Amino acid sequence: MRVLIVDNGGQWTHREWRVVRDLGAEAVIVPNTIPVEAIDADGIVLSGGSPRAGVNREAMGLNGRYLDELSIPILGICAGHQFMAIHMGGSAGSSAVPEFGKARIYVDEPDVLFEGVPLSFDAWLSHNDEILELPEAFVKLAHSDNCAVQAMHHKSRPIYGVQFHPEVEHTEHGYTIFTNFLELCKN
Amino acid sequence: MFDPEKFITSAIDQIRERIKERAVIACSGGVDSTVAAVLMSRAIGEQLLTVYVDNGLMRKGENSEVDAMLSELKVNHKIVDASEEFFEALKGVIDPEQKRKIIGEKFIRVFEREARQFGARYLVQGTIAPDWIESGGGLRDVIKSHHNVGGLPASMDLDLVEPLRDLYKDEVRKVSRTLGIRFSERQPFPGPALAIRVLGEVTPEAVSLVREANAIVEEELVRAAEAGEMALPWQYFAVLLPVKSVGVQGDARAYGRTIVVRAVESVDGMTANYVKIPHDVLERISNRISNALKDKVNRVLYDVTNKPPATIEWE
Numbered sequence: 001m002r003v004l005i006v007d008n009g010g011q012w013t014h015r016e017w018r019v020v021r022d023l024g025a026e027a028v029i030v031p032n033t034i035p036v037e038a039i040d041a042d043g044i045v046l047s048g049g050s051p052r053a054g055v056n057r058e059a060m061g062l063n064g065r066y067l068d069e070l071s072i073p074i075l076g077i078c079a080g081h082q083f084m085a086i087h088m089g090g091s092a093g094s095s096a097v098p099e100f101g102k103a104r105i106y107v108d109e110p111d112v113l114f115e116g117v118p119l120s121f122d123a124w125l126s127h128n129d130e131i132l133e134l135p136e137a138f139v140k141l142a143h144s145d146n147c148a149v150q151a152m153h154h155k156s157r158p159i160y161g162v163q164f165h166p167e168v169e170h171t172e173h174g175y176t177i178f179t180n181f182l183e184l185c186k187n
Numbered sequence: 188m189f190d191p192e193k194f195i196t197s198a199i200d201q202i203r204e205r206i207k208e209r210a211v212i213a214c215s216g217g218v219d220s221t222v223a224a225v226l227m228s229r230a231i232g233e234q235l236l237t238v239y240v241d242n243g244l245m246r247k248g249e250n251s252e253v254d255a256m257l258s259e260l261k262v263n264h265k266i267v268d269a270s271e272e273f274f275e276a277l278k279g280v281i282d283p284e285q286k287r288k289i290i291g292e293k294f295i296r297v298f299e300r301e302a303r304q305f306g307a308r309y310l311v312q313g314t315i316a317p318d319w320i321e322s323g324g325g326l327r328d329v330i331k332s333h334h335n336v337g338g339l340p341a342s343m344d345l346d347l348v349e350p351l352r353d354l355y356k357d358e359v360r361k362v363s364r365t366l367g368i369r370f371s372e373r374q375p376f377p378g379p380a381l382a383i384r385v386l387g388e389v390t391p392e393a394v395s396l397v398r399e400a401n402a403i404v405e406e407e408l409v410r411a412a413e414a415g416e417m418a419l420p421w422q423y424f425a426v427l428l429p430v431k432s433v434g435v436q437g438d439a440r441a442y443g444r445t446i447v448v449r450a451v452e453s454v455d456g457m458t459a460n461y462v463k464i465p466h467d468v469l470e471r472i473s474n475r476i477s478n479a480l481k482d483k484v485n486r487v488l489y490d491v492t493n494k495p496p497a498t499i500e501w502e
Binding site for chain 1: 188189316320321325326327328330353355453454455457458459460493494495496
């Protein structure tokens, strides 16, 4: 199995690469300008971004085309998650209370992404922006005390977004969440 | 999962494939560069010269410890004293990025000199993933210029080789243990050394203050861990702040500087949490530091910030 990590310039892009590789899949980091036709993979991860990237269309390269044209599973993280909401009809912008470091995540909806994960757990975050309006095609899966949309799932496509960072060591159950995503990529 | 044995075999093959001439390796005695030195040494033997630079910014006793360690590991090595050059270049500099860039460049100039003498074409560094990630480039923001990446000068005479570039600290330690290196658990100590633990100007006097405080933090935490009071943190050290405050020492007014104690738990340095050191241990550290540093330091603080939002080091 082969998963591409689309690099939006985040501090933890290489961590996503490492977790996917640790879980036994082939992981490749690619720039976010790689043409859609060149994507030969079972799933892709849209990484976190450079400062404020999620709300800055230019910094996000071809992420929009990947969302429009690919049918493989997609996991957006942080900026990738925010961009996904904007691109698909919702909105994102400055957080009233940004979250840096540890925060508690509460799972609101059971979903394959959270299989084997308790209903609340500690995750690590680093964001100034967040989703303000959920796109209509998505279901909200989780929240934290200061952020309403910590995770979401497209109603009819294998597209997921998370605001927290399942790829870093300090996030509890991060490997389980990635394992669940890789299971989706297998199918 | 990461397989250290497979990594070692393929790294040695790749090094032999690529390096046909002499090489010098920059070794600070930390786990990353020491592992790189041992790997390189296994691959190309006497074609490699390991260079340790005494930049005047190392911890207490570190120069002789590293010398002994490299001898024990049987790598062909040399200790170069460049402390005066480093202090000279850092005179009057207070900006952390500028410090890192000056140190990066100074290191390279020393290595170029040593490489010329040894007839080497390659410079090997123990660069690992967080070094180039945090140094920025392309879309990625510069968090801090690691001396061995963002601190490299624009022009240099040597071809760079970085065999550990995709690894994190926990993976380097796995490689290190597999290589049988008994120094695999040394705590991380970044290349700019004590220069980035003196906030403000890096003078020999300020460095000697933070060196002494750092030694006390290390001794007390190692002792507390051995006594079962706590687990030894991933990284623990002292930082000297330029902030002065009023105190009273021996019935006399004191107006001294501030030491911050930092101790964090991490796996790979990319995220970290502060360690909940027992108060008794913190008190011992505080007392010893203010007694040892006399009128120079009369206040000790403990840093309770995670990464993010902070980084592990202060600069």
